[in-house]
Amino acid sequence: MEKIVISGAGLVGAFWALALKKKGFEVELYEKRSDMREESADGGRSINLIATSRALNAFTAVGILEDIKKIVVPVTGRMMHSLEGELTYQPYGRDESECNYSVSRSLLNITLLNKAEEAGVKIFFSHDLESLDPDNGVAKFAGREVSFDRFFGADGAGSITRKELLRLMPEAKESVDFISSDYKELLMPATKEGDYPIEKKALHIWPRGNHFLMALPNLDGSFTMTMYLPKTGEDSFETLKTKEDVTAFFEKYYKSSIPHMPDFADDYFENPQGILGTVRMSHWAYKDKVALMGDAAHAVVPFFGQGMNCGMEDCFYLLSYMEKYGNDWAKIFSEYDRNQRPNGNAIADMALENFIEMQSKVADKKFLLKKAIEHKIENEFPTKYRARYGMVTYTLIPYATAKKAGLIQQEILEELAQGIEVVEQVDLKKAETLIDEKFVPFVNETGITLDRYQEGETPKYVS
Numbered sequence: 001m002e003k004i005v006i007s008g009a010g011l012v013g014a015f016w017a018l019a020l021k022k023k024g025f026e027v028e029l030y031e032k033r034s035d036m037r038e039e040s041a042d043g044g045r046s047i048n049l050i051a052t053s054r055a056l057n058a059f060t061a062v063g064i065l066e067d068i069k070k071i072v073v074p075v076t077g078r079m080m081h082s083l084e085g086e087l088t089y090q091p092y093g094r095d096e097s098e099c100n101y102s103v104s105r106s107l108l109n110i111t112l113l114n115k116a117e118e119a120g121v122k123i124f125f126s127h128d129l130e131s132l133d134p135d136n137g138v139a140k141f142a143g144r145e146v147s148f149d150r151f152f153g154a155d156g157a158g159s160i161t162r163k164e165l166l167r168l169m170p171e172a173k174e175s176v177d178f179i180s181s182d183y184k185e186l187l188m189p190a191t192k193e194g195d196y197p198i199e200k201k202a203l204h205i206w207p208r209g210n211h212f213l214m215a216l217p218n219l220d221g222s223f224t225m226t227m228y229l230p231k232t233g234e235d236s237f238e239t240l241k242t243k244e245d246v247t248a249f250f251e252k253y254y255k256s257s258i259p260h261m262p263d264f265a266d267d268y269f270e271n272p273q274g275i276l277g278t279v280r281m282s283h284w285a286y287k288d289k290v291a292l293m294g295d296a297a298h299a300v301v302p303f304f305g306q307g308m309n310c311g312m313e314d315c316f317y318l319l320s321y322m323e324k325y326g327n328d329w330a331k332i333f334s335e336y337d338r339n340q341r342p343n344g345n346a347i348a349d350m351a352l353e354n355f356i357e358m359q360s361k362v363a364d365k366k367f368l369l370k371k372a373i374e375h376k377i378e379n380e381f382p383t384k385y386r387a388r389y390g391m392v393t394y395t396l397i398p399y400a401t402a403k404k405a406g407l408i409q410q411e412i413l414e415e416l417a418q419g420i421e422v423v424e425q426v427d428l429k430k431a432e433t434l435i436d437e438k439f440v441p442f443v444n445e446t447g448i449t450l451d452r453y454q455e456g457e458t459p460k461y462v463s
């Protein structure tokens with residue numbers, strides 16, 4: 001039986017180990033850190049993630065969707081909090097059935113580790129990958145040599161697997177680009193009665209130009225808040241040095257959140273400041289021996305909520321090619337590299353675009369008008385129009401195709417927004433003509449289906 005070794009027991013590594021074990025392989029999973037399950041039974045505090053169609057599809061393929069659904073909170077739209085405390089709700093999808101799932105990263109990781117272990121995966125904690133010799137099928141973890149037939153690098157944005165592939169393939173190139181903002185996690189606790197202090201079914205955003213606060217619900221009535229702020233300059237992490245600075249900053253910009261966040265200033269100084277960046281790599285595989293997946297191949301900024309989703313889709317694509325090519329790993333890896341790498345690059349680009357959008361445009365009138373027009377025409381012409389956000393989030397349309405579709409849609413929305421002030425003035429006849437002329441031919445040509453991926457349906461394997 002083939003022996004598979006995976007480096008990194010984060011979300012993607014743990015899930016992939018489970019998927020391969022279920023396929024009958026001997027699987028060993030190596031993780032640099034100690035066992036997170038021993039640190040805290042509930043996963044402790046962690047960032048929250050949005051799980052959408054691609055992750056759900058992969059979970060379905062491996063038969064764990066129902067287990068995952070027990071640890072998520074459905075979220076149906078964005079709630080914008082203005083400086084004056086006004087609320088504006090923008091539904092995500094065509095209707096409330098199109099929702100995202102908020103989940104604690106550590107709770108999800110623990111669930112996946114438990115599932116992998118139950119299935120028979122051998123997990124080695126405190127074992128960091130040091131070097132890789134794929135041609136001889138040997139990796140070194142914490143000074144120990146481990147043999148393998150196939151090796152997967154799921155060791156995150158700072159991947160040693162990736163560094164080793166760069167060494168082995170002089171033609172390979174990586175790029176690692178950090179953005180000018182960092183993030184910090186804060187907590188909005190549940191009320192004394194254990195209820196959610198603000199609307200439970202929404203992702204909340206307090207957009208304030210070049211910084212913003214975001215909230216995602218947890219299972220226990222609390223919200224995990226993430227503050228995105230420039231590293232330097234006026235209003236930046238650099239300028240918030242004392243509790244008084246942080247309190248004054250919140251009073252000025254995030255006043256409506258303060259009554260619900262008694263400990264924000266303490267949280268600010270207790271919690272680490274995280275960095276955000278994009279990793280791209282020109283080769284995701286080495287011969288028929290090694291493949292990169294998850295953030296090791298394509299770390300993206302979190303502003304489309306797709307980093308983990310894309311990592312789960314990597315697993316799904318690999319599974320589909322394994323089904324197609326059996327044991328021919330050279331073909332499996334080359335098709336994975338050819339098809340999924342452009343998708344990784346596309347979601348990286350779209351996430352960066354959303355960074356700009358969420359920073360400033362969410363408070364821009366023309367932008368909000370175009371969003372409203374898009375929501376209207378999407379509901380009016382559901383069989384022939386689907387917003388890019390919905391394509392990325394609710395369908396399995398490849399990211400690269402969704403990105404191209406988005407460019408055509410911008411042209412349509414730009415034309416429709418010309419000369420009008422409010423969405424009620426939009427000319428629906430003109431909208432249909434534009435859709436028929438510009439968007440429908442693209443849909444036909446690419447053969448995509450605009451229908452939502454139905455959770456629980458038999459996964460469609462990629463062709």
Ligand SMILES: Cc1cc2nc3c(=O)[nH]c(=O)nc-3n(C[C@H](O)[C@H](O)[C@H](O)COP(=O)(O)OP(=O)(O)OC[C@H]3O[C@@H](n4cnc5c(N)ncnc54)[C@H](O)[C@@H]3O)c2cc1C
Nearest residue numbers: 008010011012032050128129156294295305306307308309
């Ligand atoms: C603020 C924020 C919000 C986010 N929101 C979303 C969201 O809403 N939706 C979404 O889909 N994604 C989101 N993401 C992205 C998501 O968290 C990542 O894409 C996902 O965690 C990647 O999983 P991974 O397993 O590839 O990598 P990681 O989670 O980084 O796991 C890598 C693992 O490898 C281990 N490791 C590292 N080096 C070695 C080594 N040398 N040897 C052995 N083990 C090693 C690490 O300890 C770690 O356990 C967000 C990210 C951030 C920062």
